[in-house]
Amino acid sequence: MTQRMKIIAYLIVSITVVWIGRARAAGIPADWVLYNGKILTANTDDPNGFRTAQAVAIYDGKYVAVGTNQEALDLAGPATKKIDLGSRMVLPGLVETHLHVHGMALSHYLGRSLNATDPPIQWKRKSEGLAQLRTLALQKKPGEWIIVEVRGAPPGMRLGVPTPETPTLAELDAAAPNNPITVGGGEYFPALVNSKTLELLYKKYPQGVPGIIKGPDGKPTGTLKVTAAMVLSELWPELTQKRVQDLAPLFKKELEEAAARGLTTLATRVDWDSLRIFEYLDEQEELPIRFAYATQMAAYTPYSDLLFRRVPMLSGHGTPWLWLSGATTGTLEYGNGPANQDACLHKDYPREAEKFPIWKDQPFGPHGECRLTEGEDSTILRNFFLNAAKNGWAVTNLHVKGDRALDDYLDLLEEANQKYGIANLRFSADHCGFIADEQAKRAKALGMTLTCQFPSPTGDDGQRGTLGAYRAIYGVEKAGDVVAPYKRLITAGLKPSAHCESHKGWAFACMQYEITRKDDMDGHIWGPQQRITRQEALYTYTRWASWHVWKEKNIGSIEPGKWGDLVVIDKDFLTVPEDEITDINPLLTIAGGKITYSEPKFASSVGLPTTGFQAPPNWWERKGPKTGEGM
Numbered sequence: 283m284t285q286r287m288k289i290i291a292y293l294i295v296s297i298t299v300v301w302i303g304r305a306r307a308a309g310i311p312a313d314w315v316l317y318n319g320k321i322l323t324a325n326t327d328d329p330n331g332f333r334t335a336q337a338v339a340i341y342d343g344k345y346v347a348v349g350t351n352q353e354a355l356d357l358a359g360p361a362t363k364k365i366d367l368g369s370r371m372v373l374p375g376l377v378e379t380h381l382h383v384h385g386m387a388l389s390h391y392l393g394r395s396l397n398a399t400d401p402p403i404q405w406k407r408k409s410e411g412l413a414q415l416r417t418l419a420l421q422k423k424p425g426e427w428i429i430v431e432v433r434g435a436p437p438g439m440r441l442g443v444p445t446p447e448t449p450t451l452a453e454l455d456a457a458a459p460n461n462p463i464t465v466g467g468g469e470y471f472p473a474l475v476n477s478k479t480l481e482l483l484y485k486k487y488p489q490g491v492p493g494i495i496k497g498p499d500g501k502p503t504g505t506l507k508v509t510a511a512m513v514l515s516e517l518w519p520e521l522t523q524k525r526v527q528d529l530a531p532l533f534k535k536e537l538e539e540a541a542a543r544g545l546t547t548l549a550t551r552v553d554w555d556s557l558r559i560f561e562y563l564d565e566q567e568e569l570p571i572r573f574a575y576a577t578q579m580a581a582y583t584p585y586s587d588l589l590f591r592r593v594p595m596l597s598g599h600g601t602p603w604l605w606l607s608g609a610t611t612g613t614l615e616y617g618n619g620p621a622n623q624d625a626c627l628h629k630d631y632p633r634e635a636e637k638f639p640i641w642k643d644q645p646f647g648p649h650g651e652c653r654l655t656e657g658e659d660s661t662i663l664r665n666f667f668l669n670a671a672k673n674g675w676a677v678t679n680l681h682v683k684g685d686r687a688l689d690d691y692l693d694l695l696e697e698a699n700q701k702y703g704i705a706n707l708r709f710s711a712d713h714c715g716f717i718a719d720e721q722a723k724r725a726k727a728l729g730m731t732l733t734c735q736f737p738s739p740t741g742d743d744g745q746r747g748t749l750g751a752y753r754a755i756y757g758v759e760k761a762g763d764v765v766a767p768y769k770r771l772i773t774a775g776l777k778p779s780a781h782c783e784s785h786k787g788w789a790f791a792c793m794q795y796e797i798t799r800k801d802d803m804d805g806h807i808w809g810p811q812q813r814i815t816r817q818e819a820l821y822t823y824t825r826w827a828s829w830h831v832w833k834e835k836n837i838g839s840i841e842p843g844k845w846g847d848l849v850v851i852d853k854d855f856l857t858v859p860e861d862e863i864t865d866i867n868p869l870l871t872i873a874g875g876k877i878t879y880s881e882p883k884f885a886s887s888v889g890l891p892t893t894g895f896q897a898p899p900n901w902w903e904r905k906g907p908k909t910g911e912g913m
Contacts, residue, residue: 311359375546
């Protein structure tokens with residue numbers, strides 16, 4: 283820690299102490315007192331040495347007392363809301379460090395992407411897709427945009443790799459001769475476009491942009507790789523303020539769901555239009571949980587140095603409910619992982635694999651998609667990271683799932699560290715798709731922050747998923763040892779955080795898999811040597827997670843002066859049988875002294891209103907990962 287940082291830290295602590303002391307001396311009563319509980323404070327760096335308290339008092343959104351019942355109750359006044367916990371357990375508010383809530387809100391509550399002009403179209407065959415585009419074009423005025431997602435498209439089209447089923451530019455032009463179209467695209471997905479769209483793209487960027495796929499004649503084919511597809515959002519109609527206000531309730535509902543599972547903070551990347559909606563909710567004081575975001579402002583642009591220089595990096599800068607964590611390109615690979623043959627690996631993907639038929643086509647080549655070292659956009663992508671480091675920016679919320687992708691990334695960060703020094707910037711790698719001993723040591727030396735997903739309790743069905751794919755390539759023992767290896771990271775001195783990354787994902791289920799690593803399909807334990815303790819699992823969702831989002835001084839533990847974020851649960855996290863941790867339910871979630879969720883029966887028993895998103899216990903995804911040994 284530099285001398286300047288030490289002085290700032292000292293001032294923050296001094297101000298906090300004075301603030302708490304004045305509140306007590308003035309006889310200002312606490313807003314909340316929760317007492318007669320078992321409160322896991324997570325107040326030390328050692329997950330095995332934290333204090334267990336009986337009670338807390340919260341005033342003006344912050345803890346002013348953490349200790350015995352009497353110490354907290356002494357701060358109560360006539361208007362203080364007092365809750366007798368009845369010996370129930372309290373945890374610091376949970377922090378999920380990789381959760382794309384904006385995309386989930388749009389998918390589950392709107393049914394389309396933020397900028398889509400029309401509902402998604404079904405696209406099983408080229409002829410069907412083109413027919414639907416023609417129908418849409420007939421309904422539009424000349425020059426009006428057609429922006430649609432597709433459902434059921436063939437793999438090559440989804441991955442931005444032309445196949446016989448991919449329409450040509452001439453076919454796209456014939457379907458919509460008078461309207462610019464985007465099929466797919468947005469954020470980190472390839473797209474199909476017609477000549478009208480290409481005209482607008484070249485008008486803005488006369489030299490073109492990387493990722494415009496061209497044929498043998500050197501002319502565009504109508505297919506855009508992710509690099510070029512991300513630029514399309516600069517051409518689309520701007521989101522109106524009315525549209526922002528109309529969509530805000532959908533985003534809020536998704537955040538209320540997160541609060542119902544005990545989350546008080548989350549982190550993700552955001553596009554500009556989604557950020558406008560979150561900012562609107564923050565301005566209206568309607569954010570039910572806190573939000574750390576990585577901006578996509580410089581992703582895949584040749585002008586990243588200019589952008590980074592013009593905007594100073596202020597990690598943690600914003601409001602107590604919405605703040606900046608860094609910049610991101612989203613992913614170093616296409617993003618789905620080794621099961622879809624897009625993760626960048628050292629070893630060749632097998633050509634024949636019964637459970638992974640997509641590997642036969644190898645659209646990215648034998649090693650998958652290695653964006654940092656291969657392809658026309660690799661130089662732009664590498665410069666993004668170097669320019670971020672040069673200008674003091676962190677890169678966060680970055681998907682890394684392949685072993686070679688991680689090595690390429692570490693090589694680049696070591697170069698950046700030698701040139702500019704990045705140990706204090708907290709560059710991240712998300713998902714922990716593959717991390718061996720040497721990689722963990724290198725990450726520690728670079729001051730990195732990692733968030734892991736031991737594969738999600740959703741999505742893996744025994745034929746797909748990271749564990750199943752790595753088993754097919756490297757064998758069951760190695761797969762279990764390198765996928766989300768929490769113990770290895772902790773041993774290396776890192777502070778891993780965790781995430782489920784699912785609309786209905788259950789944080790306690792994800793913590794259970796960190797602890798047991800047990801497969802629901804047949805009971806197989808994937809990499810027993812990478813199991814961690816309950817206390818360590820708790821830290822991945824609290825104290826260590828707060829470091830990941832640049833708010834370790836404010837959240838992640840229950841201590842005087844920190845923000846009053848907590849979750850009351852119905853079972854003892856430390857003693858409930860391991861296989862029943864997933865059955866733990868939140869009874870009350872408080873963020874900054876505000877109730878964001880209350881379970882009806884508990885709320886009634888302590889005189890509180892029922893608050894927040896309500897769903898039956900079986901609505902949540904509490905089981906997985908289904909990537910079984912019996913494959």
